[in-house]
Amino acid sequence: MPTEERTTSRAATRRLRRDAEANRQQILEAAGRLMAERGLATPLEDIAAAAGVGIATLYRRFPSREELVEALFEDRLAAYLADLETAAAMPDGWQALTWYLRSASARQVADRALKELLEHDPGHGTVSRLLERLWPLAETLVERARATGRLRRDFTVVDLVFVQQMLASIGTATLPLNATAWERYLTIVVDGMVTSRRDATPPGQPALTVAQLEALHANRASQPGQPRYCAR
Amino acid sequence: MPTEERTTSRAATRRLRRDAEANRQQILEAAGRLMAERGLATPLEDIAAAAGVGIATLYRRFPSREELVEALFEDRLAAYLADLETAAAMPDGWQALTWYLRSASARQVADRALKELLEHDPGHGTVSRLLERLWPLAETLVERARATGRLRRDFTVVDLVFVQQMLASIGTATLPLNATAWERYLTIVVDGMVTSRRDATPPGQPALTVAQLEALHANRASQPGQPRYCAR
DNA sequence: GCAGAAGTGGAAGTTCCTCCTCCGTATCTG
DNA sequence: CAGATACGGAGGAGGAACTTCCACTTCTGC
Numbered sequence: 001m002p003t004e005e006r007t008t009s010r011a012a013t014r015r016l017r018r019d020a021e022a023n024r025q026q027i028l029e030a031a032g033r034l035m036a037e038r039g040l041a042t043p044l045e046d047i048a049a050a051a052g053v054g055i056a057t058l059y060r061r062f063p064s065r066e067e068l069v070e071a072l073f074e075d076r077l078a079a080y081l082a083d084l085e086t087a088a089a090m091p092d093g094w095q096a097l098t099w100y101l102r103s104a105s106a107r108q109v110a111d112r113a114l115k116e117l118l119e120h121d122p123g124h125g126t127v128s129r130l131l132e133r134l135w136p137l138a139e140t141l142v143e144r145a146r147a148t149g150r151l152r153r154d155f156t157v158v159d160l161v162f163v164q165q166m167l168a169s170i171g172t173a174t175l176p177l178n179a180t181a182w183e184r185y186l187t188i189v190v191d192g193m194v195t196s197r198r199d200a201t202p203p204g205q206p207a208l209t210v211a212q213l214e215a216l217h218a219n220r221a222s223q224p225g226q227p228r229y230c231a232r
Numbered sequence: 233m234p235t236e237e238r239t240t241s242r243a244a245t246r247r248l249r250r251d252a253e254a255n256r257q258q259i260l261e262a263a264g265r266l267m268a269e270r271g272l273a274t275p276l277e278d279i280a281a282a283a284g285v286g287i288a289t290l291y292r293r294f295p296s297r298e299e300l301v302e303a304l305f306e307d308r309l310a311a312y313l314a315d316l317e318t319a320a321a322m323p324d325g326w327q328a329l330t331w332y333l334r335s336a337s338a339r340q341v342a343d344r345a346l347k348e349l350l351e352h353d354p355g356h357g358t359v360s361r362l363l364e365r366l367w368p369l370a371e372t373l374v375e376r377a378r379a380t381g382r383l384r385r386d387f388t389v390v391d392l393v394f395v396q397q398m399l400a401s402i403g404t405a406t407l408p409l410n411a412t413a414w415e416r417y418l419t420i421v422v423d424g425m426v427t428s429r430r431d432a433t434p435p436g437q438p439a440l441t442v443a444q445l446e447a448l449h450a451n452r453a454s455q456p457g458q459p460r461y462c463a464r
Numbered sequence: 465g466c467a468g469a470a471g472t473g474g475a476a477g478t479t480c481c482t483c484c485t486c487c488g489t490a491t492c493t494g
Numbered sequence: 495c496a497g498a499t500a501c502g503g504a505g506g507a508g509g510a511a512c513t514t515c516c517a518c519t520t521c522t523g524c
Contacts, residue, residue, distance in 0.1 A: 016499090016500095017491085017492060017493080017498090017499060017500065018492075018493090019491070019492070019499095019500075019501090020492095020499075020500060020501090023500085023501085043481080043482060043483090044482080044483075044484090045482070045483085048502095053501080053502080054501060054502035054503055055483090055484080055502080055503070056484090056485080056486085056500090056501070056502060056503075057500075057501060057502075059483095059484065059485085060500075060501085119405075152420075159416070159417075159420075162402055162405075162406065162417060163417065163420065165401075165402060165405065166398045166399075166401060166402045166417060167398075169397075169398060169401040169402070170394055170397060170398045170401070173351075173394075173397065173448075174394065174440070174448065176448060176451050176452075177440065177444050177447065177448050178437075178440070178444075180436070180437055181437055181440055182437075183435075183436045183437045184391070184435045184436070184437040184438075184439070184440075185391075185394060185395065185398060186436075187424075187435045187436060187437075188384075188391075188395065188421060188424035188425060188435075189420060189421060189424050190424070191423070191424040191426075191428075192419075192420035192421050192422070192423040192424025192425070193420055193424070194423075196423075203415075203416045203419045203420075204412070204415045204416065204418075204419060205410075205412055205413055205414075205415045205416040205419075206416075207416070208406070208409065208410070208413055208416075212409050212410075215409065216405075216406065216408060216409050219408050220408075248470090248471090249469090249470055249471065249520085249521055249522075250521075250522090251470095251471075251472090251520070251521070252470075252471060252472090252521090255471085255472090275510080275511060275512090276511080276512075276513095277510095277511070277512085280473095285472080285473080286472060286473035286474055287473080287474070287512090287513085288471095288472065288473060288474075288513090288514080288515085289471075289472060289473075291512090291513070291514085292471075292472085
């Protein structure tokens with residue numbers, strides 16, 4: 001039995017019938033929309049219904065939730081990374097950092113699935129591979145901002161990640177009320193990130209390390225009750 | 233059939249047999265412990281098991297999750313409010329505000345169920361009645377802090393609630409790593425709350441109103457998937 | 465100590481979800 | 495138009511968690 005090709009959407013596979021390809025797009029569109037609102041764990045049956053296809057069709061095209069998520073987020077994550085590169089190209093290091101903070105948070109507020117993906121990096125797959133490119137860029141961003149003398153000297157990349165997560169959380173929480181209410185807290189947080197002045201409080205806690213952050217992700221991914229989009 | 237008394241634990245009801253009362257305490261203790269860690273939705277069977285009693289015993293004592301939660305949180309919420317009163321009694325308005333922010337966040341980081349309760353106020357029951365006493369106190373706290381000239385003039389009670397929620401969220405997220413890691417972000421946020429200086433960013437967004445915050449809670453309480461501890 | 469009231473455990477039934485497969489039917493494409 | 499390809503949706507599997515029931519045990523007051 002020649003089960004040769006396997007990739008879900010790559011050119012190598014024989015082309016889909018025209019109606020099948022249209023359905024595939026419908027499914028991706030519906031999945032993107034529903035997951036942005038309800039997260040990675042959105043029932044597959046709901047996605048199929050929203051796409052106007054039967055559940056079997058969804059399964060035929062995407063045998064597992066993981067394949068659906070990967071197909072869906074390859075370009076969304078790329079857009080997320082592109083923001084980081086845009087920021088890296090900005091002349092003012094401080095402006096670059098705050099611009100990234102805003103855009104990253106905004107993206108996560110607008111897309112709950114993206115937020116979950118970034119918070120529960122499963123450690124393998126296309127998604128994770130994209131994420132690996134994030135670290136050096138973010139590190140540079142923080143260093144440049146520090147070099148301007150405006151960023152608190154004790155601020156690290158890991159702080160950037162958590163501050164960003166804080167904003168995304170409050171953004172998600174206030175979303176039903178007003179899609180941009182969270183920017184009020186962006187203002188406060190950004191001001192708090194500025195180099196100390198007479199009032200500055202010394203941090204009571206040491207910075208966390210990247211390794212600790214990764215341990216946290218790994219730990220989260222293995223918790224029950226967390227949004228699960230892939231095996232294990 | 234004389235089904236006269238009904239309240240769960242009040243003095244009016246006939247006293248429980250000694251072993252039954254001991255079991256009741258075991259249940260409360262176990263529920264408090266497990267819910268602090270896993271939230272309001274912790275399976276009742278797990279609580280019964282942790283208490284070393286059968287599931288029927290739990291049901292006999294607390295016919296609904298709501299009654300269990302109310303019995304459990306009456307004093308915890310009182311402690312939470314007591315903090316607010318302690319803060320209100322502090323001479324320095326700024327210190328009062330920041331002390332409250334720290335203690336409130338710390339309590340929520342230490343008790344996930346408390347956090348959920350405060351975020352999804354169901355709008356009725358003993359718990360809600362306690363919460364009503366919170367508003368005027370918090371309002372005073374903010375006003376006094378503003379009067380010191382140190383708090384940004386545009387900062388409102390609702391901001392206090394959300395800032396606090398932000399900190400609790402990041403605290404919960406980093407908890408598995410380090411129970412006090414969140415205090416690092418408390419530092420940043422508190423600095424960001426200080427009255428503008430040369431760098432201060434004007435808030436891009438208008439303050440939310442208390443009514444909007446309440447609408448948000450009501451809306452959340454009716455969402456599927458949210459921790460539900462009472463009917464409706 | 466004993467009778468009866470009070471309390472107990474946990475098996476079993478129920479409800480609710482979501483996943484995933486199967487197969488008779490429909491639709492494309494060359 | 496024939497055969498390959500794709501479709502839909504019913505329905506079984508499986509897992510949580512809730513809730514009830516009842517035969518059995520443990521207290522308490524006399």
